[in-house]
Amino acid sequence: MASERLEKKDHVSVAETASGEPTGSDIVASYLPLVDFLAEALGPTAEIVLHDLRREEHSMIAIRNGELTGRRVGDATATESALRMVRRAEERGKSYMANYFGQPAGEKILRSSSYFIRDEDRSVVGILGINVDLTQLLAARQTMDRLLALSEADPAGGSLPPSIASLFPGRPGAASSPDGALPPPESSRDIEHMVYSVLDRVLSACKADPVRLTAREKREVVDELNARGVFLLKGVITEVARRLAVSEQTIYRYLKN
Missing domain, CATH: 3.30.450.20 (PAS domain)
Known part of the structure; x- marks a missing residue:
């Protein structure tokens, strides 16, 4: 041996x-x-x-x-x-x-x-x-964003060129959110983007339009999203209910059972 x-x-x-x-x-x-x-x-x-x-x-x-x-x-x-x-x-x-x-x-x-x-x-x-x-990567990204930020628009009174303005959301000359509010902190946007990317991938992998899935199939989709941590982000239940054409109460029931 x-x-x-x-x-x-x-x-x-x-x-x-x-x-x-x-x-x-x-x-x-x-x-x-x-x-x-x-x-x-x-x-x-x-x-x-x-x-x-x-x-x-x-x-x-x-x-x-x-x-x-x-x-x-x-x-x-x-x-x-x-x-x-x-x-x-x-x-x-x-x-x-x-x-x-x-x-x-x-x-x-x-x-x-x-x-x-x-x-x-x-x-x-x-x-x-x-x-x-x-x-730490997200914190480093925030630091880089701060270092690269422009504090004011073109001194001559013009707005930033679109190619530059798109890199500095919320700065003078850059596009703001539809309601005019400044965008959320980078870390919050990154988490939201990551979660919604997972949501998009899971729904796009469905064999049919999510709205047309059977109740059992919709429940399986919710289980998949829950396993991937999608529902940890506040407000996602409302979005999932909308995309699956069910009530929020239905999503809560799927999660509970």
Whole structure:
């Protein structure tokens, strides 16, 4: 029998053969090296998580950069939204979900992706998750916007050229919002843009016009949007109800059940 060694990182110990391959046939444990690889490749702003869904409690068997969300190995289970994603993945045969708005961790803004690990029966038994912290990037963008901002219009009394004015919304000579109000802060606009982009992608993927979907199909759309964190943004329920041609009460009922 090949000699074995135990490697200890920021996750649970994993038995490996001398060749570096996990022992046994555990498909979820075979993804443990990827936790370290992705953490090293993506850097400290990316939390990498590995869940073994066969563990009813404490499904998280590995994590790197857990300080982003304050989680540690063994003290957390997969969230309800993650479990809903798993159910949809099994129903639709999806291998992964990428670049959705993650559950907020305090003041952090996360972009999340999940890869579904399947066993020989094609059942989802694990999740390899990536949560990228966008907070500092958005703050840097705000700083750049402030540094690039023009404080006044053309001294000669003219307005800014359109090609320049479009880069400085809310400044003299630039286009303002329809009601004349200044646009919201950059971070708020970025989050709103991200959420509505997800909403547009999900609705455009429907097999028919969202208004013409059956009640069951509309409920599946709401489940998909909820799993992607769309409803974390205030006011989205009204927009989703409008696009699906249902009442807001219907959306709330779908979310509750």
